[in-house]
Amino acid sequence: MTKISSLFVTRLYQAPLSEHGPKIDAEEMEASCFSIAQDDEAGQDWCEEQGYPGYTSYASLTDLPWRFPIFADLVKSLDAHVAAFATDLEFDLDGRALVLEDLWINILPEGGFHSAHIHPHSVISGTSYVSMPEGASALKLEDPRHAMMMAAPPRIKDAREEMRNFIYVSPAVGDVLLWESWLRHEVVMNQSEDERVSVSFNYKWE
Template sequence: MADLRNLFVTPLYRAPLSEQGPIDPRELEASCISIAEDDEAGQEWCEANGYPGYTSYASLTDLQWRFPIFEELVRVLDKHVAAFAEALGFDLEEKPLRLEDIWINILPEGGTHGSHIHPHSVISGTTYVAMPEGTSALKLEDPRLPMMMAAPARRKGVAEELRQFVYVAPDVGDVMLWESWLRHEVPMNMAEEERISVSFNYAWG
C-alpha cells in the first residue's frame, strides 16, 4: 500500500489575544487612531511612498512607551510568541525571542498591502483591531511556489495543505503568527470602513 506523508509543514498560529492576558479592544482601537492622527512623519511617509491609509512602520519605534495599552499588548504577545516557538520546536538556547518592531496599519477602502516577507526576523504576526464586514482576509503563499515552474494548477476544492494560496479571515481580537520567511499580503479592502491591525516582528539572539 502506498505511503503518503506530508513533509516540511508551514505552521500558522491563531488564537484569541485574550488567551494570554486581557486587552481592552476599544482602548487599543482608540489608541491606534489617536497615534495615526498625531503622527505627521508617518502620514508624510505614507503619502510620499504611495502607501494607502496609514502605517507607523517607518516613523515610530516606541509604541509600547507611548500608550500603556501597547505595553500591555507586548506582554501578551510575548506569551503567544513563546507558545508558538515551543510548538515549532525551536532550540532557543535559553535566549528568548524578543520584540524587534511593532507598528500600526490602517487600510481604508481600496487599500492593499502587497506580497512580502520579513527577512531579518524569526516570527512575525498581526493582531486584529478592527475588521469590518467584507474586509480583506490575510493571504498566505506556499513558500515552494517559485520552484513549481512546470506544475499544473491545483483542482478547485483541493485540501488546504495542497493549495498554493490560503486565505484566512481573522476576527477582531485574534493574533496570528507565522515564521517570518512566509510570504503574505493583504488584498484590497472592499469594506467602506477602515481595517485596523497591529503587526510585529520577533528576533533571536
C-alpha cells in the first residue's frame, strides 16, 4: 500500500500578541516607535550610511525594554509566546531557558523592503506588527531546501501550501509571528503610501 509522509516540518507560529502577557495598547506602541525614531540620531545616521530604507533601531538602541515600560510589557508577552512555540517544537532545553537576545524597531516607508536573510546566532526569531496599512508588504518565507533543489521543476501555481517554495504571510496589527532563526525570510516592497511599523526580535538558548 502506497504511503507518502511529510518529513522535516518547518513550523510557523502566528497568534495575537494579546493571548499572553500584559495588554499592549497599539496606538501607544505606534506612537512610541515614531517618537524613538525621531530622537534616535545614531540610528538615523546608521540607516543613511547603510542605505537602509526608513528607520531601524537595530544598530543603535539595545535597551528598549529598559527605557520604555511598553517595551518591557511587550517582552513579557513575547517570553510567553516563545515558550509556547518552543514546546510545540519539542525542544529539549535541558533546564535552560530561551531568553531575549535583542529587540528592535522597523519603520518601512513606501517602496522600502528588507532583502532575504537569516538570524544565524539565535534559536527563535520573530516580529510583532504595530502598523500594517492596506497594501503594506508581506513577510516572504523561503523553503530551506530551495538551494538544494537544483534540477527540480517548478511547482504548479495552486500547489498545496506545504509544497510551495515561497510562502507569503500578511499578518494583522497586534499579531506576533515566530519562526526558527535559520529560516530565510524577507520583507517584500511596501506598496502602501503609509509606513509599515514592526518590532523584531531574537531569542537565544542560555
